[in-house]
Amino acid sequence: MDLTLTEAELCFQRQVRDFLAAALKPEWRGVSDVDNRTQPAIMAKWQAALAAKGWLTAGWPVVNGGLGWSPMQHHIFRQACSQARAPKISTMSIGMIGPLICAFGSPAQQEFYLPRIITGADMWCQGFSEPNAGSDLASLQTSARRDGDDYIVSGQKIWTTYAHVATQMFCLVRTVAHAERPQAGITMLLIDMKLPGITVRPIRTIDGEHHFNEVFFDDVRVPTSCRLGGEHKGWDVARALLAFERSGIADVVATRQLLGDVAVIAAGEASGDTTLLDRKDFASRLTKLDIALEALEVFEMRVMDAAERKASKDHDASMLKILGSELKQEIYALGISALGILAVAWPDDASPAHPSGAGSKLVVDALFARASSIYGGANEIQRNIVAKALLKSGFEI
Amino acid sequence: MNFEFSSVQTEFRTTLRRYFAMHGGATVRTSPRETARRWRTDFWKDIAGLGALAALLPEAFDGAGGDSVDAIAIMEEAGRAQAGAPIIENAIIAAGLFDRLGSLRQKQEFLPAIAAGTQQFAFADANILALGGASPAFSFTSLGGGGYRVAGHQAMIVEASACDHLIILCGAAEPGLTLFHIPRNHRSVTLRPFWTIDDRPAASLILEDLVLDAADSIGEIGGAGAAVSTVLDLACAAQCGEASGVMASLLNQTITHLKTRTQFGQPLANFQALRHRLADMYAAYELALSLTYKAAILGREPGGPEHQAAVSAAKVQTTEAARLIGHEAIQMHGAIGMSLELPVGRAVKRLQAMEPQFGSAASHLRRYQGLRRWVAA
Numbered sequence: 166m167d168l169t170l171t172e173a174e175l176c177f178q179r180q181v182r183d184f185l186a187a188a189l190k191p192e193w194r195g196v197s198d199v200d201n202r203t204q205p206a207i208m209a210k211w212q213a214a215l216a217a218k219g220w221l222t223a224g225w226p227v228v229n230g231g232l233g234w235s236p237m238q239h240h241i242f243r244q245a246c247s248q249a250r251a252p253k254i255s256t257m258s259i260g261m262i263g264p265l266i267c268a269f270g271s272p273a274q275q276e277f278y279l280p281r282i283i284t285g286a287d288m289w290c291q292g293f294s295e296p297n298a299g300s301d302l303a304s305l306q307t308s309a310r311r312d313g314d315d316y317i318v319s320g321q322k323i324w325t326t327y328a329h330v331a332t333q334m335f336c337l338v339r340t341v342a343h344a345e346r347p348q349a350g351i352t353m354l355l356i357d358m359k360l361p362g363i364t365v366r367p368i369r370t371i372d373g374e375h376h377f378n379e380v381f382f383d384d385v386r387v388p389t390s391c392r393l394g395g396e397h398k399g400w401d402v403a404r405a406l407l408a409f410e411r412s413g414i415a416d417v418v419a420t421r422q423l424l425g426d427v428a429v430i431a432a433g434e435a436s437g438d439t440t441l442l443d444r445k446d447f448a449s450r451l452t453k454l455d456i457a458l459e460a461l462e463v464f465e466m467r468v469m470d471a472a473e474r475k476a477s478k479d480h481d482a483s484m485l486k487i488l489g490s491e492l493k494q495e496i497y498a499l500g501i502s503a504l505g506i507l508a509v510a511w512p513d514d515a516s517p518a519h520p521s522g523a524g525s526k527l528v529v530d531a532l533f534a535r536a537s538s539i540y541g542g543a544n545e546i547q548r549n550i551v552a553k554a555l556l557k558s559g560f561e562i
Numbered sequence: 563m564n565f566e567f568s569s570v571q572t573e574f575r576t577t578l579r580r581y582f583a584m585h586g587g588a589t590v591r592t593s594p595r596e597t598a599r600r601w602r603t604d605f606w607k608d609i610a611g612l613g614a615l616a617a618l619l620p621e622a623f624d625g626a627g628g629d630s631v632d633a634i635a636i637m638e639e640a641g642r643a644q645a646g647a648p649i650i651e652n653a654i655i656a657a658g659l660f661d662r663l664g665s666l667r668q669k670q671e672f673l674p675a676i677a678a679g680t681q682q683f684a685f686a687d688a689n690i691l692a693l694g695g696a697s698p699a700f701s702f703t704s705l706g707g708g709g710y711r712v713a714g715h716q717a718m719i720v721e722a723s724a725c726d727h728l729i730i731l732c733g734a735a736e737p738g739l740t741l742f743h744i745p746r747n748h749r750s751v752t753l754r755p756f757w758t759i760d761d762r763p764a765a766s767l768i769l770e771d772l773v774l775d776a777a778d779s780i781g782e783i784g785g786a787g788a789a790v791s792t793v794l795d796l797a798c799a800a801q802c803g804e805a806s807g808v809m810a811s812l813l814n815q816t817i818t819h820l821k822t823r824t825q826f827g828q829p830l831a832n833f834q835a836l837r838h839r840l841a842d843m844y845a846a847y848e849l850a851l852s853l854t855y856k857a858a859i860l861g862r863e864p865g866g867p868e869h870q871a872a873v874s875a876a877k878v879q880t881t882e883a884a885r886l887i888g889h890e891a892i893q894m895h896g897a898i899g900m901s902l903e904l905p906v907g908r909a910v911k912r913l914q915a916m917e918p919q920f921g922s923a924a925s926h927l928r929r930y931q932g933l934r935r936w937v938a939a
Contacts, residue, residue, distance in 0.1 A: 166631045167564050168859050174563075237563065428936040442936060452931045456853070456875045463852035467565045474566065488845060545838070552837035555844055556821060560813050 168466075170241075177238055181245040188214045189251050196252035197530075202376055205330050209285045211252045212259070216283050221259060224409070229267040229279060236472035240413075240465075247418030257327065258282050258289040262335045262355075264409055269353075269394040269402050278333075278355065290327040292336030292356070292380060293403070295320070300546050302337070303347040303400065307382060309338035309354060311389070316340075316354060318362075318385045324540070328365050328378035332358055337399050344397075353399035355391045362386075370536070372529040373511075407482070414482055415489030417462050420496060424458060426527065427451065427500040433521025434503060441503055454496050461488050480554040483547035490537040490544065497531035504528065565855055571635045578614060578639045586643030587761075587912075588811050588905045594646075594761040601647040602682065602724050602763070609647060610679025618653040620661050623673035630796055630861025634803035634854060641807020644909055646762060648684075650797050650804070651721050652676050656683035656729060658793035659741060663781030668743075672727075684721035684746075685729045686767055688794060688920055698733040700769060702740060710783075712742060712772040720919070722746070722765035723755035729780065730769070737784025742774050760908070760915040792865040795873040798920035799857040802873075802880040805916055806851045808909050809883060812891040813843055815906055819895050836894060843887045850876070850883035871933045874926035881923035884913040 170178065193207050201208045215221035224239060225231035234242070254260075263282050266275055281287040298305040307320025318338055328334065334356045341350025358365070362385035368377040394402040428451065434441035441447050468481045501508045504527065510516040512525035519525060538544040567575065583589055585605050587597065609615065618633055619625025633654060640649060657676050660668055675681035690698055700714030712732055722728060728751065730742045744751065750772035753765040776783065820831040820840065830836055853876040860869045888910040892899035899906050917923065 166567065166855060166859050168856065170563060425936075432936070448931055449927055451936070452927055452934070453878065455934065456878050456927075456930060457849065459856075459875055460849035460853045460879050463856045464848055466563055467848075467852055467855070470563055470565045484845060484848065487841075488849070548838040548841040549834070551841040551844060555813075555817055555840060556831050556837070560810065560817055560844070 170237075174237060174241060178241050178245060181242050182249075184218060184220075185245060185249040185251065188218070189249055193252055194250040198253060198376075201253060201255075202327060202330065202374070205288065208252050208255065209288075212254055212285055215254065216285075221254065222263060222283060224260070225264055226267050229263075229275065230283070231267075236469050240469045243413040244418055247413075247416075247422075250422070255288060255327075257291050257331075257335075258287070260409065261291065261406055262289045262333075265335070265353075265393060265402060265405060266355075268405055273390070274355075274393070287332045288327065288330060289333045289335060290325050290331035290358075292322040292325060292328075292334045294322065294324045296323050300543050302403075303351070305337055305339060305351065307336070307338050308342070309340050309352060309387070311340075312386075314389050315386045316352075316389060316392070318354065318356070318382045318387055320382050322380040322382075323377075324368070325365075325378045325380050326376055326540075328358070328380050329367060329375065334358055334380070335393065337403060340397055340399075348400040350397055351399040351403075352396050353393045353402045354387050355393055356385070356387050357391075360385050360387065370533060372532040374529070374533065376533070376536075415461060415465050415485040416493065417458065417465055417489065420458060420489065420493045421462075423493065423496050423500070424451075424455060427496060427503055430500060430503040430519060430521045430527070433519065434505060435520070447503070450499055454492070454499060457492055458496075461492060464488070478554065480551045483542075483550040486541065487538075487544050487547045487551070490534075493537060494531075494534050497527070497534050500527045501531055567631075567635055571632060574613075574617070574632075575635050575639050577612060578609075578636060579643065581608065581612060582639055582643030582645040586640075586645040587908045588642070588644045588815075594908065595757060598646050598761045598763065601645065605645075606647060606679050606682075609649075610677065614649065615653045615679055616677035619657050619673055619677050623661075623669055624677040625657075625673065630799060630864070631858045633796070633800040633861075634858040637800045637803035638807040638810075641804035641809075641912075642811050644808065644811065644905065644912060646760070646912075648682065648721050648724075648762075650800050651685060651725075652683055654797045654800050655685045655688070655793055656727075658796060659685075659729060659780055659786075659789060662789040662793065663741065663786060668780065681727065682721070682725045683727050683729055683743075684719055684725040686719045686722065686731065687716050688720070688797065689918060690731060690790065690794065690921075698731045698739070700730050700732045702732040702734055702742070702774075705773065708776045710740075710742070710774050710776075710779075712769050712774060715766070715768045717766045718764060719767045720758065720762055720764045722763075722767050723753055724763035728767070731786065731790060734784070739785075739787040739790060740783050741780040741786040741790065742778050743780055744772070744774065744778060748772070758915055760912040762915070788865065794920055795870060796861055796864055798877055798926075799854065799861055799873050801916055801920060802850070802854040802857065802876045805880050805884050805913055806847070806854055808912050809847050809850070809887045812887050812906065812909050813840075813847060815909075816840065816843070816891045816894050819898075823896075830894070839890055839894065843890050846883035846886045850880040853879045867933050871930055874921075874930040874933070877921065877926040878923045878930065881917055884916065888913045 193211055196207050212221055222230045223232040223234050227233045266278050293302060295305050295307060309316035309318045336354050336356050337351050338354055339350055340352040344350030362383040364381040366379045367375045368379060370376055431442040431447060432440050471477050507519050508528050512528055614636055616624060617626045617628040621627040657673060660672050687699055699716040700712060702710045702712045705711055725746055727743050728746055732740050752768040755765040758764050820836060821829055823830045857872040857876040860872045891906055892910060895906055
């Protein structure tokens with residue numbers, strides 16, 4: 166047991182940091198998820214810089230432009246990017262559909278789609294959730310019926326992040342109306358968002374922003390050449406996503422930065438000679454969260470180390486997702502209480518600034534952070550996965 | 563970066579696991595106090611024979627030179643089997659103090675004896691951190707001519723009624739913290755023995771008119787502070803490792819119960835309310851274990867602020883996890899979880915007894931807070 170990086174890992178870390186120092190423009194730093202959605206141009210520029218270095222697709226199979234990095238190298242890379250406050254890269258384009266096309270796409274599909282992902286010509290969104298298929302994804306009803314060389318798609322997707330800026334959607338559709346198992350009648354289609362019959366409508370969320378959309382399909386003709394994997398095999402394709410690299414899922418570096426922001430707010434909240442940070446009750450809440458975050462940081466390292474030794478557990482990703490999202494939410498809640506009465510103001514140019522200079526955005530970010538325990542498989546589903554694994558294989562130390 | 567135990571450590575764990583399982587409270591149903599007596603007599607000789615005590619002692623004195631990670635490996639196994647042996651008190655605290663501060667003569671006399679399991683120690687008192695800088699319960703005054711008068715009273719000393727020797731931490735404004743060791747049966751030692759909730763021998767200790775000389779001290783007069791603090795941190799981390807083992811055992815017992823107990827015509831494991839709580843118990847376990855491993859790794863270079871912070875973090879997180887897992891294990895067992903017969907209750911009592919030892923979670927939280935710099939100056 167040891168906590169140190171090997172010489173080679175340290176060397177790699179220096180390479181990554183040097184690259185970030187040179188290539189990451191100051192005005193790109195601190196670009197948030199919200200900014201990515203409202204002004205995707207910066208994310209595109211950052212992705213182009215990574216692509217030029219060959220690092221954008223590091224996690225893809227080597228034959229498709231991947232670099233064969235070890236889990237620890239991916240971890241080091243993501244950590245360094247987070248520490249430099251680099252914009253997030255598109256999870257859906259780079260982390261999800263790219264690797265899926267590498268694994269399931271025909272040569273023609275790979276030749277067409279992969280370069281467009283790398284150059285940023287395409288930006289992808291994920292068409293999974295429907296009004297009546299959330300956690301119970303397999304009950305989805307958007308239908309695709311064969312008509313010659315086309316599928317005719319009709320139905321509705323919802324909570325579709327990025328649909329308003331995306332050029333392509335990877336979409337689960339029903340190709341068998343009454344399959345024996347609902348999972349058996351699902352197909353994955355790669356749908357050009359400019360096709361006639363697609364309507365995208367914004368859904369404003371409680372933070373006032375436009376993250377999500379409804380997407381309506383009104384007899385949209387999608388060529389069968391846009392099917393990814395076999396007909397009725399879409400569930401297997403989607404399941405493969407679960408096996409992809411999960412470093413970064415707990416977002417611990419960003420959460421560490423958030424904890425620092427909360428401390429800054431508390432230090433600026435003066436009352437007489439002391440600040441909120443000096444108050445015992447507040448400081449002990451902050452300290453407990455600091456310790457819990459440190460625990461999560463080490464747990465994430467243990468997960469990476471297990472992946473390095475090919476000893477990952479199936480539920481590691483679920484654990485990271487549960488712990489990462491819920492801890493971040495707790496820290497946001499502490500941030501809200503640190504802001505005190507100012508947290509009541511809707512943050513815009515007219516609202517009063519906090520003396521620390523930080524914080525006004527925290528109010529709305531905290532609101533959107535409620536989504537993190539819902540998207541990507543609600544935490545209830547993640548707990549089901551963890552419990553199922555424990556009950557099936559028991560528990561070993 | 564590596565969180566795996568070495569093959570030697572894993573092999574040793576397997577050996578200990580086999581032995582502990584034969585006599586540990588997780589399986590054995592004989593009287594817990596009779597079992598406790600044997601953990602200090604014949605079982606104690608056995609685990610000394612297996613090398614579990616020597617493992618943590620310096621090589622120069624019949625030890626194997628193991629470090630804080632070896633200590634965690636051993637204590638996780640002890641916890642898992644609920645083997646109530648005083649390994650921490652002897653192989654970590656007493657041996658650690660003699661090794662750091664003792665004279666050559668003391669090392670020669672006591673370290674091989676600890677390794678062989680022929681001498682046992684208790685330490686008074688292990689909760690110095692909880693005092694938040696206040697003086698220890700025992701104090702001493704110089705009588706001149708190399709003599710010292712030691713006096714004081716401490717209500718709760720684990721192992722004090724079962725050991726051969728007491729190590730007493732004494733305070734004095736000048737020259738500072740000092741360690742003395744005395745035989746338990748010394749005529750100026752008054753012990754009022756009792757049992758702990760987790761079936762360990764303990765006693766109140768009263769020292770009156772105890773006169774010692776410099777040869778009875780461990781290390782320089784006034785020079786014990788740093789070593790005591792370091793050794794108690796190593797003990798604290800090792801006990802977090804033991805707690806992790808106990809928690810793992812409780813998780814396993816709970817999983818088995820959920821799968822076998824049937825109500826409403828189906829196993830309890832089918833109920834989502836229980837499944838989710840099981841997932842939360844497991845998450846708490848993994849978080850605590852993570853910080854315990856970190857404290858163990860940093861314990862190879864102990865005593866600095868990084869090690870102190872890591873130990874305090876481990877204690878805080880472990881205490882929180884132990885409460886959740888202990889209480890949920892009883893609740894999810896239902897009424898049977900209340901039974902004195904069942905290992906579940908014993909495990910919960912073991913965890914509860916650990917809480918205030920080597921500094922409470924609250925005192926460790928304060929120390930951790932003091933070691934953090936939240937906002938750049």
